[in-house]
Structure formats: C-alpha cells, structure tokens
Amino acid sequence: MTTHDDTPLRSTPLTAWHRDHGARMVPFAGFEMPVQYRGVLAEHAAVRERVGLFDITHMGEILAAGPGVEAWLDGLCTNRVSGLPDGKVVYTAMCRPDGGVLDDMLIYRLGREDWMIVCNASNHDKIAAWVAGRAAGVAGVALDDASDRTAMIAVQGPEAAALTGRLAALRGSADALDALEFYTAFALPRPGGRWIVSRTGYTGERGYELYVPNADALPLWEELLALGGDLGVEPIGLAARDTLRFEPAYCLYGHELSEDWTPLEAGIGWAVRLKDRDFVGREALQRQKDAGPPRRLVGLEVAAPDAAGRDRPAPIARQGAPVFCGDAPAGFVTSGTKSPTLGRSLALALVDAGCDTSRLTVEIRDRRHPVRVVPYPFLEARVKGDPRAAR
C-alpha cells in the first residue's frame, strides 16, 4: 500500500497480524494501520463493556535524558512538568510563540533525569525537529528519538487491569501494577530492552499503555489475546479509537487542536499553567486569557424532532461543517459522530465566544439543522476511583 504521493507506508510489528485477521487497513499519518476489524460499534462496545487491544505503534516516543531536561522541557510545555515525581505522567500541549498548538502529548518522568515525550504520529516529524532545535546548545539535554524501535499497545476497558495483570512479564510486578494510579507509569527491565507500563489511555476507560521494543510487540499482542479469551478481549481499530475518545471529549490534534488556535480556545485551559513559569507561547496565552479567548469549544447535539417533538435519528455534523448563529457564521465543527454509547448525534465545535448559543444551527449537506448546546464530556471518563462505577 502507498499513499497518494507514492511514499511507501510504514508498517508496525503487528501490520501482518492485522491483515491476517481481517482488519481493513488504511493509510494514517504515514503508517498502514487497521481502521476496523469486526465493526466500529461492536469494537466500541467491547472496550466500554470488556477490554480491547490497540496497536498504536505509530505514536512518537522521544527520550530526553540529562540534568538539564527538567528546566528545558518545562520551557516548552503549557502544563507544568518541573517538580514532577518519578513515575508521573502529564498531559500538555506545546505551542508556538503565538500560542498556536504544535501538538498535544504526554510527558513521562521515568526517573530523575529520564524523561519521555509521547507525541501524535501526525506531528512526530514536526515535534522531533522542534525539540531538537530547542535543545541545540542546551547543556544537560540528550535527545533520543526512539519512535522507530518502540511499539505501543493499549489495553483498555473495565477488564484491562485483570488482563494486564495476567501477563507473564508482570507476574513479579503485581504490587506495582495494583498501585499504579491514573497518569503514572513504571519501567520494567526486560531481556530485549525495558518496557514502560503506563496507566493512561484515550478511551475514557480504565486501561494501560505498554511501550515495548519492536521485537516484543507480536508476542505481547498474542499473549494478551490468548490470556483474555474469557474476558472477551478483541483487537480495536482506529475508527473505534476515534469514537471512544470522542465520547469523553478528548481532543484530537487536527480536529480540536491546531496551530491556528490556542489551547485556551480548544478547551484544554486546565493543561495551561501560566503562573510563575515561562514557556514558549506563555505571553500570547496570558494576553488571550486576560482579554478573553475569542472562540471556545462547545458540545452540540444535532436535533431532529418530529412533529410530536420526539427525537428521530439525526445526521452527523462532521469536521468542517459550518455553524451559524442566526444567519451569521459562528464557527465550525471540529469532530462529530453518532455516539455509540449514547445513540445521539453529537459534535464538538469551535464557535465565537460571544455568540448566542441558543440560536445555533449547523449546516450539513446544504441544509441547516437546529442544534442544542450540551455539556461535554458527553460521557464521563471512567478512570478514577472504582473502574466499575456506574455511569
């Protein structure tokens, strides 16, 4: 498979497995990736109700080591990473000086001088170049782009802890695994190179993300499937990964996040710490915060009531669909789908901060549809406290 410009697509250690097991393969961020196996809705339900496996090897992993990393990295991130305890993970954005978002990412502090930046596949080259440029001449910062040799498997769902705990490699680490809180991680020395076990995910479910050397990926994948038969484990494609992240309203770069607007507008102001720090983009973000962000992210439900006021299935407002306030353009949809869990046509949209949200409509195939503003997350993430807590 090749992309339209004939650049050969990259594979992961699991590409052949996906093909052999009936996955529909698509080009994604330069990789040939599985978009679905059984079907989006079935895979979505498997993760909400049981446990699913994701090959997310396409993600970028850049290691940063040395005594200078803490201060240097803090100067690139909108969220605070200095002062993190070992084993802690932080969600952050990196911004341009004007506040536009270069990417959103996870920052791992694995040890005192041992850090990892996990960025989106679609932005990997940009971020690798950005951090390399920013590290030039900085003492005590050694970068090592481990993306090509690192595979990443996510185990997500209510049964993720049970399944992950069965892995042979983790038998000696049962206590560490049990103690692993949301957004923490530990490194595990292995014969082929260390694994990183991280209690993170992009589904709103309890789960883990496992970073392993490429050679360990296929045996690990097959072990998880073999061990999880009674738990109902199954592989999950990128299409369900998207609907799973959409319900808890996790941002996706290229949708909710862009170089063309700021993290404050995109609704991740909680990951922007302006006080007592300096980082690239801080001045612009402080100015915008003081003035009030010109746009904001809102949750929308496309409404299609019949004559009796009963809701009928509504069309999906997809990325780019124009949003109007009365007759005036007010913004655009960043993501939209029919929520598989809730059965409603929902969307996230970036709209003018001042617009009257009671008068919004969205244009789908040349027709304006009334929308209701609804709070997001559309579905509360089930990641803290009891993973089986009622929704």
Next chain:
Amino acid sequence: MVASDRKYTKDHEWVLAEGESATVGVTEYAAHELGDVVFLELPEVGTVVAQGEAVGTIETVKSVEDLFSPVGGEIIAVNEAVLDAPETVNQDPLEAGWLFKVRIEDRSEMDDLLSADDYDALIGG
C-alpha cells in the same frame, strides 16, 4: 450467491419489480461494506425522479454515500421505519431494510440493470 428474484445496480442497490412498482434497497454486500448505518435521507413521496438520479443519502459512522434511483418515475413510498431505525439496513437489507418504491415510468429501464449473475460477478462472488 445474491438473491435471484431481483435486479441490481453497480452502485450496489437492488430493485424488485412487482407490477408497475419497483422496490429499492441496498445489497447485503453494500450493507457489509458500508458498516453501521446511523442516518438515512430518503426522497419525499410524490417526487418524480429520473433514472440514476441521486435521491437521498445513507450515512454511516465513517462516511456518507448517495442513494440513486435505479429507474425513473414517481416515488410512491418510503420506508419510514428505517428512518427511525437505520440499523435495519444492516440487519435485513433485502427485506425489512428496503428504502423506497418507485412507480416505473419506462419498463425498458429495467433492462439497463444487472442480473443477479452479473452482480455476483461484479462483487467477486
């Protein structure tokens, strides 16, 4: 092997002619390839359409595809039940998941459609 009681289009629709009425739906192959249908737009009853005209849309989580009228004529019925339960198209595309009925204006247009054998060959069956 696809159902032999009806004709087909290369857009993966089936057409079942009964008297002057043609019932139209999507094939099992299309229902499988499209994936989970979440929304349908069907033509208004009374609309007169030409053969091959786009008359509606079928929307899945992934994509939106046009629906075409395989023959020309007046739309005489639409399946209101699938508008409320679009998943019927996936569950039973050939029967309960029918989409609309056309009063056939020109019977010769039926000859433009694919036979079951031809359609089977088209989808590599």
